[in-house]
Amino acid sequence: MTVAVPTSLSDALAAIAQNPAAQIIQGGTDLMVEINFNRRKPTDVIALRRVLELREWSIAKDGSTITIGAGLPYAQMEDDEIARLVPALAQAARTVGSPQIRAAGSIGGNLGTCSPAGDALPVLSALDAIVHLRSSTGARNISVHEFMVGVKRNARAPDEIIVSVTLPIVTGWQGYAKVGVRNAMVISIASCCLAVDRTNSAIRIALGAVGPTIIRCRATEAWLTSQLDLSSVNTVSTNLLKEFGDRVAQEAKPIDDHRSTAVYRRHAVSTLAKRLLTRANTP
């Protein structure tokens, strides 16, 4: 096995251009598990750990967006400034694994694996994030919705590196909640991100672990926009909340597996969505 350890993005891009079959590793918290279980046997590895450009984050000059490097560890996404600008992302980062995993794991890896239970992904989906991909020959910026193709499948070309994601900085409440069967270090069996955009009177809801990939509840979003004035905090009636929950449940496509049942997942994700909507409307 060869391991390339580039120290700059251009070296990394050159390495992958030369050998697109090489396996990229960032924090290794997904990949090393696969290797240990003998599910993957890479012959060539490109380690991005030393590519510092991938570990940066920045706010656009006009303050409208935030860009997170693909290699930024979760622990740094709990940073006060990030938590203030995109609280849902900081909350999602905080739910990942244990302190050790959060010190190593990254958004690039979460996107690379593209598991429906990936905790950063519902946030990226709800906020309509843009994924920045680079290869030695060019750059692509694609919507996260196009990037996530299916269960553990994404739109990255073999010679591309995920460089960063850009998220809008939105005025309005946002939050992330996740159900697992223990109180820490647990894979999501249902999760939800809800983000209100006061400026545009819009609401966005994305669900994790209840379908082959992250589900955006566009029908529910449209319905709710017609029911509630989203430009300010509202009292949400019990009936409205119930119908909202039912609609979210309908958009979920959960399955039965050894971690949980479809019925429970549907119930849980709808409950989470209702709770987040209530929190969003708590003055």
Place this chain on the structure above:
Amino acid sequence: MKNTVSTNTVSINTVSTSTVSTDTITGTRREVRRDILGAPALRPDGADKVQGKFAFSSDIWAEHMLWGATLRSPHPYARIVSIDLSAAFDIDGVEAIITAVDVPGKKTYGLISSDQPVFASDFVRYVGEPVACVAADHPETCRRALAAINVIYEVLTPLTDPERALLPETPKIHPDGNMLRYQKIICGDQTIQGEIIVENTYELGMQDQAFLGLEAAMAFPDSGGAGVDLVIATQWIHEDQKQIAACLDLPVDKVRVTLGGVGGAFGAREDISLQVHCCLLALKTSRPIKMQYSREESFYGHVHRHPAKIWIRHHATNEGIIQRIESKMVFDGGAYASTSAAVLINGITHIQGPYKCESATVHGFAVRTNNPPCGAMRGFGVVQACFAHESQMDKLAVACGLSPVEIRLRNAMRTGDKLITGQVIESVAPVERCIRETDAIPMPVPLARDANPLELVGGSGLTSLPQNIVRGVGWGVSIKNLMYSEKFDDYATARCQLHDGIVNLKFATAEVGQGFVVLAPQIARSVLGVDEVILDPVDTRIGSAGSTSASRQTWMSGGAVDGACRLVREQLFEHVGKIHNIDPLRLVIEDTDIVDMIGDFRISVIDASTGAHFDQTFEHHHRPTEELDENGQGNCHVAFAFVAHRAVVDVDVELGLVKVIQIATAQDVGRVLNPIAAIGQVEGGIAQGLGLAVMEEIVLDNGKIRNPSFTDYLLPTTLDMPDVIAVLIEEPEPQAPLGAKGIGEPPCISVTPAIAAAIRNATGRDLPRVPIRPQDICL
């Protein structure tokens, strides 16, 4: 985590563990703490384990060694049509491949009945059953070789429902039949109908011991194949030795077993796993063989806790006094017998719980299925019984309008009471005190409206706010037998040598984490007044110590070490008496000196033993027990220990999520020999019982394990562990050599029903099955 220990006579900070000694050079007396019995002595291997320096069995390495690996059945039930090894032999680096035909001696093994093949040859009966082993130069070569072995199976319909196994028309999946054991208990008046009758059917899922140090061993062959040395992480080296020798067709003394570093056991290392395979490969290749399981393989490689289904009906008076119990208990033993027969007996003989009961009708069945084999796990059959009887106590309390505490106090058994087996409880039995002391432990502060969300149910998942959470309280009380039962003489041996003020102790007691390596020197220091104690390697060059299980080693091996040290002390006193012309009967040990009780003669043990050598071996036997007769009557158990647990839980009722907030417990320990070690057992047991209550389960689908990894077999993390407030009740047990009862198993037994009861209390649900899953609570 905040833990406080409070006991009636000893707590961690009392000076009873300190002692005054005289500095031999300056002659001044000073306070020093000697690590004698009662002191909070630290484990000699503790710091190394924390720092990753401790050598576990998997860390052993040898020049020229080969790696061994196991081919396992992918089917729960199939007939082996053929096994073709040729392609595997062709792989470079493969040195040996063995199957059933290569087993020179007995083709089967087993702790109680020898029904489990070393390698399957005709049928495979569970997913993971060994079919062949390879030895090769590298684990990767092993993996390729295993993939190249071509086994053709005729797949058969597995028997996975234990109740179906009981039906006469169900085909037998093993020549010994599908019934591993049936035993009934018929006692007292069979016709009583209580004014109050409560009944229900309870179920427990399959729990894994989930020790952290995976199965690992290294075998070193004698030249010429005349014998073998095996270094292994195990629970009972002499039992391994006996079973291995029979399969290898070697005299027992040609199989020398040494204990390697063990990372936990909890019952899972009692049965043979890789022992025979590893030795066979070593003898076949004449090279050292290293074998170690991965986490996934470990799930297939050892026995688990029996899933059980228990129907139970209590008859009681209007005042809540239990009159009669009826029960049918079905334990799923999986494909092979292991210790199922003994687990079953523990289950049925403990179904009354720590409560008086004069009449009983109990039918117990341990059955064979094509599920993974089940055997010993901490609590050994009593965990299952306790979940059922404690759930019933709460039903009884409701039916009689009593509190959970009151119903238990009214029925609490005492020393002198007769069990449903006819056996009289001779042990100290402070059941009432366990309940009252637990009840007196302060409740946790109520959930604050502005609590930190990360500390609420759901943790960092931010699922729940205080208004989503309901708090519940529940109780569990248990009785657990100590040592082996039914006529088994599980004695323990120890040797003590004293020379020049130094003690060497030798025993075959497996240290699996319970702390005998710290206790044994404490005993020697107390008895002999020495400070320096050396532990010799744990191997088969001394008599058996029995298994590190059944909460027995402090009592049994502790008794053996104590006995050997006392014999040496007698010799020492005779020696000193002769030299100084004092009647040895007047001599006693005081701190590190030998003193004359009547005169003012005093000599240090170091001085007295310089130039001398004392050497004594002692076997400790517990009192004999009896087999049960046809009606389940007989003095089948040695002794009993008791404990009470009160659980406080927070439940998000709508999402079905649980967080245990506090466990209060008072445990009957006889005597605290080492408060740190005792609390370690209490907390660890509670964690394991908590796991069974709310998350730990091997999920089976038609005989296949769906979650053989720590990603999906969930163990409690530190954030799932509540505050534990423990009271250790010290009423020394007259039968026990050191006055101390075994304390390893009780903590994990009644904590499970206590947590289940607390969740019922918060939700109003029946919840007859553990682990309790979110969907059981909210759907």
